[in-house]
Amino acid sequence: MSELAIKLNDGLDLRLSIAGPGARAYAFLLDFKFRVLAALLWLGIGMTIFHLLGRDEFANIFEEEQKPFLLTVGIPIMVIYFLYHPIFELLLGGRTPGKIIAGIRIVDLSGRAPSAMQIVLRNMFRLIDSLPALYVLGLGLSFFGRSRARIGDLAAGTVLVHDGPRAKALNITLAQVQNTVLTPAQWDFARNLLDRWGGLMPDERTRLANTFFAKVQPGILFNAGNQPLAAAQLERLKRLVG
Amino acid sequence: MSVETAPALNLPPELPALAAAPAPARSMETKLANTAATRWQKLVLQTQRFAQRKPQGLAAARAYVAEYRALEHDIGALPERGAFRSALESVYLRAQEQLLRPAYNVRADLKRWFVHDVPQAFWAMRMEISIAIVLFLGFAAIGATAVHYSEDLAGLFMDPRQMDEVRAGKVWTDAIFGVTPASVLSFEITLNNILVALFAFVIGALYGLGTVYILAVNGLMLGALFKFTYAYGVGDRLLNFIPAHGMVELFVICLAAGCGLHVGDALVNPGQKPRALAFREAISRATPVLLFGCAGLLVCGVIEGYISPNPAVNFATRVGIGLSWLLLFLGALTGVIWRVLQVRVDT
Numbered sequence: 001m002s003e004l005a006i007k008l009n010d011g012l013d014l015r016l017s018i019a020g021p022g023a024r025a026y027a028f029l030l031d032f033k034f035r036v037l038a039a040l041l042w043l044g045i046g047m048t049i050f051h052l053l054g055r056d057e058f059a060n061i062f063e064e065e066q067k068p069f070l071l072t073v074g075i076p077i078m079v080i081y082f083l084y085h086p087i088f089e090l091l092l093g094g095r096t097p098g099k100i101i102a103g104i105r106i107v108d109l110s111g112r113a114p115s116a117m118q119i120v121l122r123n124m125f126r127l128i129d130s131l132p133a134l135y136v137l138g139l140g141l142s143f144f145g146r147s148r149a150r151i152g153d154l155a156a157g158t159v160l161v162h163d164g165p166r167a168k169a170l171n172i173t174l175a176q177v178q179n180t181v182l183t184p185a186q187w188d189f190a191r192n193l194l195d196r197w198g199g200l201m202p203d204e205r206t207r208l209a210n211t212f213f214a215k216v217q218p219g220i221l222f223n224a225g226n227q228p229l230a231a232a233q234l235e236r237l238k239r240l241v242g
Numbered sequence: 243m244s245v246e247t248a249p250a251l252n253l254p255p256e257l258p259a260l261a262a263a264p265a266p267a268r269s270m271e272t273k274l275a276n277t278a279a280t281r282w283q284k285l286v287l288q289t290q291r292f293a294q295r296k297p298q299g300l301a302a303a304r305a306y307v308a309e310y311r312a313l314e315h316d317i318g319a320l321p322e323r324g325a326f327r328s329a330l331e332s333v334y335l336r337a338q339e340q341l342l343r344p345a346y347n348v349r350a351d352l353k354r355w356f357v358h359d360v361p362q363a364f365w366a367m368r369m370e371i372s373i374a375i376v377l378f379l380g381f382a383a384i385g386a387t388a389v390h391y392s393e394d395l396a397g398l399f400m401d402p403r404q405m406d407e408v409r410a411g412k413v414w415t416d417a418i419f420g421v422t423p424a425s426v427l428s429f430e431i432t433l434n435n436i437l438v439a440l441f442a443f444v445i446g447a448l449y450g451l452g453t454v455y456i457l458a459v460n461g462l463m464l465g466a467l468f469k470f471t472y473a474y475g476v477g478d479r480l481l482n483f484i485p486a487h488g489m490v491e492l493f494v495i496c497l498a499a500g501c502g503l504h505v506g507d508a509l510v511n512p513g514q515k516p517r518a519l520a521f522r523e524a525i526s527r528a529t530p531v532l533l534f535g536c537a538g539l540l541v542c543g544v545i546e547g548y549i550s551p552n553p554a555v556n557f558a559t560r561v562g563i564g565l566s567w568l569l570l571f572l573g574a575l576t577g578v579i580w581r582v583l584q585v586r587v588d589t
Binding site: 008012013014015070071075093111112113115117120121124125127128147151154155156157163170173174183185188 | 275332426
C-alpha cells in the first residue's frame with residue numbers, strides 16, 4: 001500500500017502518497033540533529049551565564065546549591081530533547097522542521113492533522129519502536145509492514161504521507177497550466193524533454209518528440225537524423241511549453 | 243528535408259510553418275485554471291490567515307466555506323491523477339484542516355476527561371487490571387520464595403554493593419536524604435516511574451507478553467528485595483520508606499500493566515474486528531487510565547522526594563499519607579469521588 005485513499009464526506013476521493021522508510025529516516029535524522037543542537041545551545045548559553053555570574057555550579061550537579069542550574073538549564077534541556085516531536089507536531093499540524101524539509105507530514109486516517117491525543121500516543125510508542133536499538137523495530141515495520149507504518153502510527157491511527165505542494169507550488173503549477181495548451185502531464189514531459197534535448201542522441205530525441213507530437217497533435221511526424229528538422233521540433237516544443 | 247504527415251492533415255513542407263503548426267485545443271485543466279485561478283489563490287491566502295488564528299469575522303468565514311466548496315467541485319471535475327490535481331488537493335486539504343479544526347475548551351475537556359473518560363475506561367478494563375495486580379503479587383511471592391531458598395538469587399536484582407550494605411546492616415534508602423536535593427530526587431524518581439509505567443503499557447503491543455515480562459521483573463525484584471533485607475534485619479527500615487508513596491506507585495505500575503494487557507488481549511482476540519482496528523480501539527480506551535496514572539506518579543514523586551526519605555516523619559504519618567493518597571486516587575479513578583461530590587458532565 002503506497003497510497004492512503006480517503007473518501008471524504010463531501011463525496012470527493014483523495015489519495016495521499018504514503019512516505020516510505022527513506023523519507024521517514026531522513027526526517028528523523030534531521031530532527032535528531034536539530035534537537036541535539038538546540039539542547040547543546042541551551043546548555044552552552046546556560047553555562048556561560050552561570051560562569052559570568054561567577055557560579056560554576058555544574059562542577060557537581062547533585063549538590064543542593066546546584067538547584068538553580070538544574071531548574072534553568074538541566075530540566076529545559078530534557079524538555080527540548082524529549083518533547084521536541086510532540087510540541088512541534090502539535091503546533092505545526094503533524095509536522096516538525098525535519099518533516100517539513102523531508103516533505104512529509106503526519107495525518108490521521110481521514111487525511112486531517114492528527115489530534116493531540118494521537119500525537120501523544122504516536123510519540124509514546126517510540127519506546128517500543130526504538131527496540132532493540134536504533135529504531136530497528138520501527139524501521140523494519142515501515143520497510144516490510146503492509147501499511148508501511150511503525151507501531152506508533154498503528155497505535156495512534158496515523159500515517160506519514162508526502163506533504164502536498166505548498167501555496168507557492170500552486171502558483172507555479174497554475175503558471176504552467178495557464179500559459180500552455182498542454183495538460184499538466186504533457187507539460188511535464190515536454191519540459192523534461194527540452195531540458196535533456198542537448199544530451200540526447202538525435203535519433204532518440206526525434207523518436208521521443210514524435211511520440212509526444214503524436215499524442216498532442218496527431219498527424220505531425222518528423223523524420224530522424226535531419227538537423228534542421230530537429231531544430232523545428234525544438235522550436236515546436238518550446239512553443240507548446242509556453 | 244523530409245517531413246511525413248498523416249494523410250488527413252495537409253501540413254506545409256516548410257520548417258518554419260511546421261514549427262508554427264496550429265496548437266491543439268486547450269486542455270480542460272487550462273480552461274479551469276484560467277477561470278478559477280483567482281479563487282484558488284484567494285482560498286490559499288485565507289487558509290494562511292485562518293492558520294495564523296487571526297479573527298476573520300463571520301462573513302469572511304462564510305465566504306471561505308463557499309470557496310472551499312467550489313474548489314471541491316473543481317477537483318471533482320479533474321482526472322483522478324496528475325500534478326495539477328495534486329496541487330489543488332493539497333490546497334483543499336489545508337483548507338479542510340482549518341475548517342474542521344476542533345474548538346478546544348480546555349477546562350470543559352479536562353473536566354469531562356477526569357469525570358467521565360477515566361472512570362469509564364477504568365471499569366472497562368477492571369479485569370485486566372485485576373489480573374495485573376494478581377500477577378505482580380504472584381511474582382513478588384516467587385521472588386521472596388526464591389531468595390528464601392537461595393540468597394544468591396537476590397544478586398539477580400540487586401547491585402553487589404547494595405547487598406554488601408544490607409549485610410552490614412544498612413539500607414540504601416537511609417542515605418538518600420541529605421545527599422541528593424529533594425527536588426532532584428523527586429524529579430528523577432518521577433521520570434523513572436513514568437517511564438516504567440509507559441513501557442509496561444506500550445510493550446503490551448507484543449501481544450501482552452512484554453507487559454507480563456515487566457510485571458515479572460518488577461514483582462520478582464520487589465519480593466527478592468524485601469526477603470533479602472528482612473533476612474538481615476533491615477527490612478523494617480525499607481518498609482518504613484515505602485508507605486507514603488509506594489501504595490499508589492505500585493498500584494499505578496499494575497494499572498499501566500493492566501492497560502498493556504488490555505492492548506495485548508485486543509491483539510490476541512480481536513473478535514469480529516480487524517486486528518489493527520481492535521488494537522487502535524484498545525489503545526484509545528486504555529490511554530485515559532494510563533495518563534491518569536502518570537499524573538498520579540507526579541504526586542508520588544513529590545512524596546518520595548520530600549516525605550519518604552525524611553527521618554523526621556514517623557511511620558504512622560507515612561501510612562496515613564499513603565492511605566489518604568490511595569483513597570483519593572482510587573476515588574477519582576473509579577469515579578466515586580465525582581458521584582459523591584455530584585459533579586456531572588455532558589457526554
